[in-house]
Amino acid sequence: MTIARNAAKARLGSVGDGGKLLKAAMRENALVSAVTAVILMAGAPVLDTRLGVNPWVLGGIGFGLLTYAVDLVWWSRSQKWLRNGGRIAIIADIAWVIGAIALILLTDVLTRSGEAALAAISAVVAAFAAAQWLGLRRLDGNDK
Numbered sequence: 001m002t003i004a005r006n007a008a009k010a011r012l013g014s015v016g017d018g019g020k021l022l023k024a025a026m027r028e029n030a031l032v033s034a035v036t037a038v039i040l041m042a043g044a045p046v047l048d049t050r051l052g053v054n055p056w057v058l059g060g061i062g063f064g065l066l067t068y069a070v071d072l073v074w075w076s077r078s079q080k081w082l083r084n085g086g087r088i089a090i091i092a093d094i095a096w097v098i099g100a101i102a103l104i105l106l107t108d109v110l111t112r113s114g115e116a117a118l119a120a121i122s123a124v125v126a127a128f129a130a131a132q133w134l135g136l137r138r139l140d141g142n143d144k
Helices: 002-015 020-051 055-077 082-106 112-139
Strands: none
Touching (some): 020 082, 020 112, 055 082
């Protein structure tokens, strides 16, 4: 009986990673979000004509991304908030991707360069959502 219990614990231990993948994915997401925020806020006067977006809107998106980056770091450093923060991050990233797809396909607000930039950024965001989802599964011990 003890052997079976220890084997089960060992198996679960090999599946769960203590949140390492989730923390790493959230921190990388935070880094990319913060860099993108700085580029949008500092480069808004130049990027507006190239992307087709008002500089104030770019600055606002940049500020929102910077706030999101801070949240991601805070969630990734807190054992209490890691699981729920990971869930929020996944939902937020999926919402970004869906919104970007809708913006590209259903409007003519962006220039072709703006659409290409948003599509590229959204591909990275989708990858972060996938990594965070896998990290959350590993944290919960459900990676099979």
